[in-house]
Amino acid sequence: MSNASHKLCMIPGPVECDGDVLASMATQATSHVAPNFIECFGETIELLRQAFFAPTGQPFVVAGSGTLTWDMTAANLVEPGDHVLVIVSGIFGDWFGECIEVYGGKVTFLKAPFGSRVSDDELRAALDRAPVPYKLVTLTHVDTSTGVLTDVEAFAKIIREKSPSTLIAVDGVCSVGAEVLKQEEWGIDVVLTASQKALGVPPGLGVLVASRRAIDVALHRKAPPSTYFASFKKWLPIMQKYEARQPSYFATPPVQLIMSLHISLKQLLNAPGGMLARFEKHAEASNRIKDLVESWGLKLVAHNRQIAANTLTAVYLPEGVTVPALLSKMGSHNVVIAGGLHPEHAQKYFRIGHMNISVVDDGKLGHLKSTLEALKQSFKECGYTLPQ
Structure with a gap:
C-alpha cells in the first residue's frame, strides 16, 4: 500500500x-x-x-x-x-x-x-x-x-x-x-x-x-x-x-x-530526556486534545481530568451524531479513530489514541493537528455546530 x-x-x-x-x-x-x-x-x-x-x-x-x-x-x-x-x-x-x-x-x-x-x-x-x-x-x-x-x-x-x-x-x-x-x-x-x-x-x-x-x-x-x-x-x-x-x-x-x-x-x-521526557510529552498531548474537545462542549467519559489517561481520549458524542457517521466522516478525511468499546455504552462515545510518534514527533509529523482538524470538520458534516 x-x-x-x-x-x-x-x-x-x-x-x-x-x-x-x-x-x-x-x-x-x-x-x-x-x-x-x-x-x-x-x-x-x-x-x-x-x-x-x-x-x-x-x-x-x-x-x-x-x-x-x-x-x-x-x-x-x-x-x-x-x-x-x-x-x-x-x-x-x-x-x-x-x-x-x-x-x-x-x-x-x-x-x-x-x-x-x-x-x-x-x-x-x-x-x-x-x-x-x-x-x-x-x-x-x-x-x-x-x-x-x-x-x-x-x-x-x-x-x-x-x-x-x-x-x-x-x-x-x-x-x-x-x-x-x-x-x-x-x-x-x-x-x-x-x-x-x-x-x-x-x-x-x-x-x-x-x-x-x-x-x-x-x-x-x-x-x-x-x-x-x-x-x-x-x-x-x-x-x-x-x-x-x-x-x-x-x-x-x-x-x-x-x-x-x-x-x-x-x-x-x-531520546533527549529519556523516558521521563516521553511521559511529559504524552501528558502535554493529552491535555491539548482534551482541552479542545471540552471547549467544543463535549464531555469526557472519564469523570474528571485527574483520572483521565494520557494515551487516549474517550469522549461522549453530542446529540444527533452517531458512531458510524463520525467514523465514516473521519475516514473521508484520511484519519481513523475508534468508536466506543464498552458493551453497555459503545454507541455513546468515541476514542482517539495519542501515543508514540504521533505524540513525540508531532512537531514534524503533525498527526495531532491533522486529527483535530479532521474531527472538527467531521462534526460539522455530521450536523453538530461547534461553539464559537
Whole structure:
C-alpha cells in the first residue's frame, strides 16, 4: 500500500510506527539462532528492564497479543482455589478476571461505575473483607475501553501495607511507554503489555516483566502450570540463554518483530530526556486534545481530568451524531479513530489514541493537528455546530 492511500491511524492501538522501526522488519529470512539475532534479542531483554524501570525484573517476550500476557500471569501465578482481587475500571478489567477464572482462581471483582475508578478507601475495605489474604491483585493501569487511569503507585502502596504477601499484577497494555510506571520502585510483581501501543511496534508481541518474587512463586507452585506455551518454566531458560548471548529454542520467536522492538526501545530510551521526557510529552498531548474537545462542549467519559489517561481520549458524542457517521466522516478525511468499546455504552462515545510518534514527533509529523482538524470538520458534516 502506498503512503498516499494510508489513513492516519489514531486509534488506541495499533499506533503509527517510526520508519526505522518498520524498516527493521524488512529483512531477508533470518534464523532465530543466528548470531546477529541472538545479540539483538539479548539486548532487547536488557532494554526492557530500563523501559519498565525494573532493574532486577525478568522480561518475557513471546509471540502473541497482550491478551496472552493475561494467560501467562494467571496460569503461572494462580493455582486452583486461590483468591484474586480484580480491580475494574472498564471492560478490560472484567476480561482479565474472566481469564483468571479459567485457571481456577476465585475472583472477587471490585468495580467502579463507568468512567470512574475505585477509591483508595474502597480498595482498603476490599482487602479488609478478604477471608484470607488475596494471592493476587490485578490493576488495569489504563483501561482502553474508558480512558480511565488507575493510580498504580498509590494502590500498590496500599496493597503492600495491608497484605504484604499478595502479588500485584498491572495490565499496562495501554500505558507502558507513555504513562509513568516504575515497576520495581512501586513494588509491582508483574507488568504486562503488548507491542502495538506506546512501545511503537506492529502487533504480535506479548511483553511481560516479572519480579523475582513472582518468578519464585511460579517455579515453586504446588499444582503444575495449567499451560504449555505460556509457562514461565518453559520460557525462563529461553530468555536467560538469549540474554547470555547463547542460542536456545522452545518455540520460534517472531524474529522481525523482535528486531523492530529492539530499534523502538533504543529510540525510546536514547531520546533527549529519556523516558521521563516521553511521559511529559504524552501528558502535554493529552491535555491539548482534551482541552479542545471540552471547549467544543463535549464531555469526557472519564469523570474528571485527574483520572483521565494520557494515551487516549474517550469522549461522549453530542446529540444527533452517531458512531458510524463520525467514523465514516473521519475516514473521508484520511484519519481513523475508534468508536466506543464498552458493551453497555459503545454507541455513546468515541476514542482517539495519542501515543508514540504521533505524540513525540508531532512537531514534524503533525498527526495531532491533522486529527483535530479532521474531527472538527467531521462534526460539522455530521450536523453538530461547534461553539464559537
